[in-house]
Amino acid sequence: MTASECDRLAAEITHAFLGRLPEVRRLLSLDVQAALDGDPAAEHTDETIFCYPGVMAIMVHRLAHELYRLDVPLLPRIMSEYAHSITGIDIHPGAEVGESFFIDHGTGVVIGETTVIGKHCKVYQGVTIGAKSFPKDARGRLIRGVKRHPTLGDYVTVYASATILGGDTVIGEGCVISGGVFLTRSVPPGHIVRAIGPELVVRTNPEANGFESHASGI
Amino acid sequence: MSDGEFRPRSQVIDTLIASILSDERTRHLGTTHLPERDAIIGLVEELKTIVFPGFFGQRELSRQTLAGHVESSIGGLAVELHNQVLTALHYARVLMEETSAASSASASARCTGWALTDRLMLRTAMSYAR
Structure with a gap:
């Protein structure tokens, strides 16, 4: 590519990106509404725009994703890692995220490059939508460009610290993935997945003399 | 001392x-063509004032001043975005040439480079059709 071709291409990409801003705004408006609808602690959409890291992260993601789709080198990653640094939410700009998406709390969320997320999905803090071990070619180099991350259908909710891995893992429409689940296989639509919890042992604290009466209502 | x-x-x-x-x-x-992280973060901050006007950046926007704000923001943004995209494309081109020169299969790498260029051109053209 010659210097003049680079110049022409840069102008075309800039024009194409700016032309997408009305659509990005439409999607963000739905995301903001999803944040209000998804969190009873939110009292107004203004609060979600000013305060919510999930709204900030999806805003930067939707912008970076447009540049990613236009095959712009490096810029989308710099943008998404900036959002990561200020929100704790790591969304690769290649991830395809449907409308009305809400990340609640957000810290520790990871969404990989080839993830596909449907409409009206909700994700909580600590969720990983990631890859299993990376496939390599005959020379031992990582194979790039294959789908490595899961697909979530519409209306999927993933609760805190769940981990969903693999490019052939598909979470069907309307599924709920409970907190702490580790999932590497597909789930049919309309199912709830939960892990069997560890056995809990509750015993008296010998150093907390006098607290037993306060705890009697527990 | x-x-x-x-x-x-x-x-x-x-x-x-x-x-x-x-x-x-x-x-x-x-290296003459290297993306500027701070400038790209500046773009994100400017874009915030366009996608959420009134929340970030210039305050006291009204229906009367909105058009001026959007026009001014988009104008400045377009210049800086073009600069950064151009720099990134040059950067990728130089990187590709260096990789190509270092590779024993340089002819093959150049073909890959041209294929990438063709793909970029095609993607951009297709984006107009969306």
Whole structure:
């Protein structure tokens, strides 16, 4: 590519990106509404725009994703890692995220490059939508460009610290993935997945003399 | 400060320079086309004022002043975005040429480079059709 071709291409990409801003705004408006609808602690959409890291992260993601789709080198990653640094939410700009998406709390969320997320999905803090071990070619180099991350259908909710891995893992429409689940296989639509919890042992604290009466209502 | 006290510092600098020169993965010297992280973050902050006007950036926007704000923001944004995209494309081109030159299968790499260029052109053209 010659210097003049680079110049022409840069102008075309800039024009194409700016032309997408009305659509990005439409999607963000739905995301903001999803944040209000998804969190009873939110009292107004203004609060979600000013305060919510999930709204900030999806805003930067939707912008970076447009540049990613236009095959712009490096810029989308710099943008998404900036959002990561200020929100704790790591969304690769290649991830395809449907409308009305809400990340609640957000810290520790990871969404990989080839993830596909449907409409009206909700994700909580600590969720990983990631890859299993990376496939390599005959020379031992990582194979790039294959789908490595899961697909979530519409209306999927993933609760805190769940981990969903693999490019052939598909979470069907309307599924709920409970907190702490580790999932590497597909789930049919309309199912709830939960892990069997560890056995809990509750015993008296010998150093907390006098607290037993306060705890009697527990 | 005596010479004896200065020498260790000089050794550190010499060692540091040698370290920088010996590892091209962790430095850029004489590179003219390198994306500017701070400028790209500036773009994100400017875009915030366009996608959420009134929340960020200029305050006291009204229906009367909105058009001026959007026009002014988009104008400045377009210039800086073009600069950064252009820099990134040049950067990728130079990187590709260096990779191509270093590769024993340079002809194959150049074909890959041209294929990438064709793909970029096609993607951009298709984006107009969306």
